[in-house]
Amino acid sequence: MATVLAVANQKGGVAKTTTVASLGAALVGLGQRVLVVDLDPQGCLTFSLGHNPDRLERSVHDVLMGDVDIADVLIETGEGLVLLPATIDLAGAEALLLMRPGREYALKRALAVVEDEYDIVIVDCPPSLGVLTLNGLTAARSVLVPLQCETLAHRGVGQLLRTVDEVKQITNPDLEMLGALPTLYDARTTHSRDVLADVSDRYDLPVLAPPIPRTVRFAEASASGATVLSGRKNKGAQAYRELAENLLACWTDGAAPVTLAVQAEA
Template sequence: MGTVTRVLAVANQKGGVAKTTTVASLGAAMTEQGKKVLLVDLDPQGSLTFSLGHDPDKLPVSVHEVLLGDVEPDVALVQTQEGMTLLPANIDLAGAEAMLLMRAGREHALKRALDKVSADFDVVIIDCPPSLGVLTLNGLTAADEVVVPLQCETLAHRGVGQFLRTVADVQAITNPNLTLLGALPTLYDSRTTHSRDVLFDVVDRYNLPVLSPPIPRTVRFAEASASGASVLTGRKNKGAVAYREFAAALMKHWKTGKPLQTYTPDV
């Protein structure tokens, strides 16, 4: 990847689609490959922060103070047991959203902060909240590319159209260089017709690339969140294998510029 820092946003306005799991797992997989990785928790729920072993309620400072310009970003950074660096979040971030709304250039607050530290990292991955508010706009404005985790269940596509319109608005107004890589299927069960039908529906309805490989459903996701580490730790599991494969595909894409491989479910 050379000296260029890649900034990837993981976003979907729908909750429960494995955004946080995707961010933590991709970060851990890239760290395994020797990359210096910064993860950014932009969700006031602090799920990424908690799942990587930090108590959101005990943070001296967080991304909240960074976005408001009260502290420099390097002051808020913490380390994780798997070697990633984390810009953590807690419930204070909900207040930051309201305060940012009153400021000029509010969509650029995260980008300004990351510009101060990104040279120390090969990859920055942003965990956006399940909304289309100013925090998600900050994530998309700061990113080079965005991936949309898509749960392969009924109503998964609800809000996808609105999210894609938001991406188009960001591309038109605050970040013309933002690239939408596509949807990453999560909680996927290839044995069910239903999972395949959801993907076909999304492709047909939104002309949205479906990225490969799909991330299969595994109990290890819940276990990993509770353990303070990503799904890549501990015993081998199919979810970790898929995330490592997708991380490798992303790094190859960044190195060669070739498009990511897409996934077509069997009929």
């Protein structure tokens, strides 16, 4: 049975999609069979992996609605990842799913058909706390929260944590919170460390290692339809490789995730 990881944060611009694509590619590099799921109607993950959402005839929307089998929608990418793509049609899924019983379980039911074919499934949740994100959390074993290391970046983290607690109580009692992943991190500034310390103290949330540095390589990779791991050696790719090793040890050996010791500057 595949390990399902939901990557969620209702705040946009926190490198959520970059984390899904790069972490997935790093896990493939470690010999894992990885499926990534685009649950964002904007289709950013789909686009960043080299596929134009506007040219796709079928997507995760059709799977959630029960119109097609998931196996008929999956797309292979150039880096060994398998993608369940999204199109703008997914924007209408929120309203349609709300009228259906068991709406939170639509993705979980779809993944059950193919989960034996993969070691890890990573779900890119949309920047909201609607029914699509609830589907991602209900299907997942654990949650990762990318967190931009800037002022006010943690606004909404408390609401997300409350949503996770509610999902645990109602639809997925086995859901675990892995912690926050620092993104767009600038080690030269005390400000980044202060933001992480505030999140750690305020929400009692583990901060995962290593932090993901700010680098132009991420934007360049997305524009080329590949992940940052496909290009020449860079610090962003190395950080995601270390994160992949960290999480894989957690999932396969039962080890605790490696975390940062963060402390605000006096």
